[in-house]
Amino acid sequence: MNDFVFQSPTRFVFGRGYADRVGTEVAALGARRILLVYGGGSVVRTGLLDRVKGSLGAAGAAYVELAGVRPNPELELVRHGIELARDERVDLVLAVGGGSAIDCSKAIAFGTPYQGDVWDFFSGKARVSECLPVACVLTIPAAGSEASASCVISNDALHLKSGTSGDAFRPRLAVMDPELTFTLPPYQTAAGVTDIVCHICERFFSSAGPVPVTDNIACGIIRAVMDAATTVAQRPDDYDARATIMWAGTLAHNDLCGCGRSSVPESRAGGWESHSLEHEISAHHPEVTHGAGLAVILPAWMRHVWHANPTRFLAFAQGVLDVEPVDETDEATEDAVTYTIDELQRFFVGLGMPQTLTDLGRTPSDVDAWLETLRLNKGERFGEFMPLTMDDARAIYRSAF
Numbered sequence: 108m109n110d111f112v113f114q115s116p117t118r119f120v121f122g123r124g125y126a127d128r129v130g131t132e133v134a135a136l137g138a139r140r141i142l143l144v145y146g147g148g149s150v151v152r153t154g155l156l157d158r159v160k161g162s163l164g165a166a167g168a169a170y171v172e173l174a175g176v177r178p179n180p181e182l183e184l185v186r187h188g189i190e191l192a193r194d195e196r197v198d199l200v201l202a203v204g205g206g207s208a209i210d211c212s213k214a215i216a217f218g219t220p221y222q223g224d225v226w227d228f229f230s231g232k233a234r235v236s237e238c239l240p241v242a243c244v245l246t247i248p249a250a251g252s253e254a255s256a257s258c259v260i261s262n263d264a265l266h267l268k269s270g271t272s273g274d275a276f277r278p279r280l281a282v283m284d285p286e287l288t289f290t291l292p293p294y295q296t297a298a299g300v301t302d303i304v305c306h307i308c309e310r311f312f313s314s315a316g317p318v319p320v321t322d323n324i325a326c327g328i329i330r331a332v333m334d335a336a337t338t339v340a341q342r343p344d345d346y347d348a349r350a351t352i353m354w355a356g357t358l359a360h361n362d363l364c365g366c367g368r369s370s371v372p373e374s375r376a377g378g379w380e381s382h383s384l385e386h387e388i389s390a391h392h393p394e395v396t397h398g399a400g401l402a403v404i405l406p407a408w409m410r411h412v413w414h415a416n417p418t419r420f421l422a423f424a425q426g427v428l429d430v431e432p433v434d435e436t437d438e439a440t441e442d443a444v445t446y447t448i449d450e451l452q453r454f455f456v457g458l459g460m461p462q463t464l465t466d467l468g469r470t471p472s473d474v475d476a477w478l479e480t481l482r483l484n485k486g487e488r489f490g491e492f493m494p495l496t497m498d499d500a501r502a503i504y505r506s507a508f
């Protein structure tokens with residue numbers, strides 16, 4: 108087991124009807140003037156926004172609003188939010204929504220006390236040290252931003268989607284009410300589930316050897332999510348299945364599933380190859396849902412790299428799908444690994460996710476532009492399980508049409 112530092116400082120308030128507790132919870136953090144950040148309208152339609160405002164009002168907290176965060180949140184709205192936060196002297200940023208609203212909130216929270224332009228944190232010019240506190244009422248289990256040390260923002264002018272990381276902006280509070288997810292369209296539920304599975308896979312397929320405690324947690328969470336997703340596809344208002352997916356989404360990305368698997372103790376485990384490849388697609392085509400892109404890219408990446416460490420893939424096969432141990436003769440191993448990747452892809456597609464990049468409306472002529480920004484974001488070689496060159500990246504993209 109490699110050395111690690113694990114910090115998950117978020118207070119999780121999880122249960123039926125708990126959205127109404129947000130006022131007292133943020134007041135307990137000492138917040139009095141809040142920037143309320145939300146997306147394109149789902150929280151208005153479901154009545155959640157009114158509940159949150161009522162709860163804040165009852166707790167004596169004042170708020171200003173920033174609406175209209177789009178999926179794959181964009182830099183200009185972050186800049187606008189920073190001005191608003193400064194003008195209104197807010198002391199906490201509260202996201203009501205999913206990863207997009209939360210990431211927009213995080214960027215506002217660390218952009219507000221910073222003198223320069225907030226993109227500096229995403230271009231690598233600056234690192235976050237100071238930050239307003241961030242809280243959230245989560246409405247979609249997917250990105251895991253409610254507890255993660257990551258923030259991902261799109262810069263449409265540069266066709267870039269870039270992330271920054273830092274424990275300083277892990278949310279202080281996450282209010283998680285699984286009933287809020289009953290209204291999710293099946294496509295968004297499925298994309299969320301795919302993202303959750305992928306967050307675990309990125310860490311599972313790091314270069315470390317077996318770490319039994321972490322590996323068992325990882326495989327156990329994936330199994331629970333796969334079962335619950337199948338239930339939710341039949342019964343969207345099954346509370347326990349929704350709750351399972353919601354909590355799994357948090358544990359998939361708060362770094363629990365990476366303990367002991369990182370080659371650098373204070374860094375996230377894994378090479379994040381599938382995420383790097385997907386982010387270029389949703390950067391150039393913001394209409395592509397992150398999880399849907401991953402449903403295509405993760406299996407394509409797996410098929411390209413499994414030869415680099417078949418033993419690790421066999422451990423995944425056994426831990427997630429109960430595939431019988433095989434003699435590691437070439438043929439048996441290849442059969443077991445291929446079966447496992449096929450099953451994972453069948454699971455995603457069965458939930459309504461795309462199988463190919465063509466299904467996402469893309470064409471092979473898009474690939475060169477993705478490679479150009481991938482090179483800017485990642486350099487000539489990236490990844491860890493099997494370091495990828497730009498030729499590898501091209502081959503993976505092409506294999507996914």
Ligand code: NZQ
Nearest residue numbers: 146147148149178179205206207246249250252255257290
């Ligand atoms: O915008 P509204 O109207 O609210 O609709 C949203 C949006 O269209 C809708 N939705 C959310 N909750 C709903 C609902 N509709 C009905 N009922 C509800 N309860 O779902 C759509 C997707 O929402 P979004 O917040 O975009 O989803 P997600 O949580 O998947 O976030 C995606 C973003 O997070 C980034 C992704 O790249 C993408 O930009 N990620 C952030 C990470 C992090 N910060 O740690 C890690 C991830 O790997 C990921 O990269």
Ligand code: ZN
Nearest residue numbers: 250302306382
């Ligand atoms: Zn993700």
